[in-house]
Structures are given as C-alpha cells and as structure tokens.
Amino acid sequence: MTSVRESPNSILMHISFVMNFLGGGLIAWVIIPLGGAAAFVLTRKPVAAIYWLLSLGLSAAAVQGVKQLVGRARPLDMLVVSDHGSFPSGHTANAATIAVVLGIVFRRTWIWVVGVLGIVVMAFTRTYLGAHWITDTLAGTLIGVCVAVIAWAALGVPLLKEQLRPRHQRSPR
Template sequence: MSLEPVETSDARPRVGRRVAIIAGVSALVAAGLLGMLVTVSSGDNRFAVDLAWAELMVSLRTPFGEWFAYLMNAVGGGVIGVFIVPIGAAIVLLVVRRPWGALYFIVASAASAGAVQVLKHFFARARPEDMIVVSDFGSFPSGHVANAATIAVVVGVIVPRTWVWVLGAVYTLLMAFSRTYLGAHWLTDTLGGALAGAGVALLLWAALAVPLERERVAWRGRGRAALT
C-alpha cells in the first residue's frame, strides 16, 4: 500500500487515498463483525480456537515468559502506552521538524484508544478466567494490540520503509501473543484489536495524506541536501 505523490499544476502533491480509505473502512467493519460473532458465541459456545489457544498459553507459562509479557503489558498500555509513548514520539517528530507527523501520531493514538473503549462497552465480552494481570472492563477488542497496530501503521507512514513495516508487524504480533499469554484476552480479541487500531490509523492517514506527504518529501530533501 502506498500513497504516491503526483505533481499538479500548482506544485502541490496529489496523493492517492482510495486504497487507505477502503482498507481502513474494511478493517473497522471486520472488527465490528468479529465483535458480533464473539458476542453470539459467548458462554459454552465460545470459539474453539479461543479455548484451545487459551489452554496452550497457560501450558507455556514460565517465569521468563511472564516477565516478557508483563513488560509488553507496561509498554503497550497504562501511563507508558497511553501517554509517554505518543507524547515522546510527537516530541521527537517536532524536533526533527515533522509537525504533521507529530499531529498524526497523537491523533491516531487518541482515536484508536477511543474506538477501542466504544467497542469494549458495546460488546462487553468477559475476559478469560485464567487472567494473571489486572485489566479494565471488556475483553473485546484488545486495547494493547490496537495501540500496537496503530503505532505500526503510523510509523510505517511517517518512515515508509519495508523494514519499518516488518518491525511494526512483529511488534503487533508479540503484543497479541503477550496479551493471550497473560490470559488478559482471547485470541479473537487480539485480532479485533489489530483490525480496529490499523483501521483508525489508515483512515487518519487518508485524511492527512497531503500534508504528510508534502512534509515527508521536504524532510527527505533536507536530508539529501545535508549530505551534499
């Protein structure tokens, strides 16, 4: 997926946003549909994959594994995940003169968190019984995974490199694994979180595509000039 600039007569980039809009809307719709399915399949009718995965995670628990999962829990949520990470990232982007990137990071983080809370209270899914970490109300979708997916997309947009997208995907998968490892979420909760977080980030990408692309091109030009 790319938003390629096209020079127009007034020298402003025209950015293709259709793919981002379609992908973002599709991801949010898929998250909503999945939420409906897991609500219907509550109680004794839970998804077999959720039950099997939860049993596997309990069987794999070790002191080191729990330490890693608790670390991901702290990084992906609470004060660190909700405030320190987005604000810190925005400050860095402002320092390197990418204010639109900073705005995108902050707005996407806040919008993703808001969307997750709406879905949590709408579906009100119970968390697994083997949870070993304190969490808020509602199991679907995973806020930690939504936050990870949002960051992955936002950073991928700001620094459009293949390795950045790969690292973002790995980070999101590790976050999903850690949430189920701690018993804080069902496997389908993490999928819903990834869809919600990515969907919000993609739609905001489309909304801010022109200034983001203009800023990226200018920033790249300054970097090349510094090397000459």
C-alpha cells in the same frame, strides 16, 4: 509436569509482563503519544506529530467505545490486572496503530517488519497472560490498522508534502 505458563521464571512470562507494561497505562496513554509527538516536532515533522496523536487518540477512543458496546468478559485465568471488557484488545490496537503510523511516516521496509512482529508479539502475550481471547487481539489489530489508515487518508497529502520537503525547508526550529 508444569507448563511454560506456570513457571514464574520462564522467559516467555517475562516478555509477556514487559509487553503488558509497555502496552497499557501511563506508558501507552501518555508517554508514548507525547514522546512520539515531541520527537516528530523536534525532527521538524509537525504534520507527522499531528498524524501520530490523532491516530493514537482515535484508536484508544474506538477501543473504549467498542468495549462499552460489546461488554465481553475477560478469560477467568487472567494473570494481570486490566480494565473492564475483553473485546477488543487496546494493547494490540495501540501496537498496530504505532506500527502503521511509523511505517507510513518513515516508509522503510524494516519498520514494517518490526511493526508486524511487534503486533504479533503483543497479541500473543495478551492471550498468553489470559487478558484476552484471540479474537480480542485480532479485533484490536484491525481497529489500530483501520484508524491509522483513515487518519492517513485525512492527512496524507500534507504528510507526503512534509516527507518530500528537503530537511532545511521544513518548519523553523
């Protein structure tokens, strides 16, 4: 009998590879940060754009710094190619940072729910693919949440002013 992980056609395997693609490389390091910042600027939310970029940049830096300090080996049965160091998971840190930033900026319950589900799916798929130990994904989640909250503490007042300003009074086109 084969396990779900051993079946190359399993839906879970396909979802895991999609999450791997979305959470790393050019997508995570360039397209999501710049695309999100552009969307905020185009919707006249420049402070949100700064918060977005600052949070994602600090989260990535924190993950890489901890990876250098800890140097934990990845699981031996990894199904994807990844960078050095298992601890913490950059994919889950990125997912958590995105979830918290969007939750704070848009202040909608459904965004928080989707964000938490996204973090859980990312953490599960990183472990499922053998790229991380579960503690790596938990640490990545904590880093992402903490960085987004710390960045919010620094930008909270101007961000709130931007959110409360009527749309027609936001910065000019």
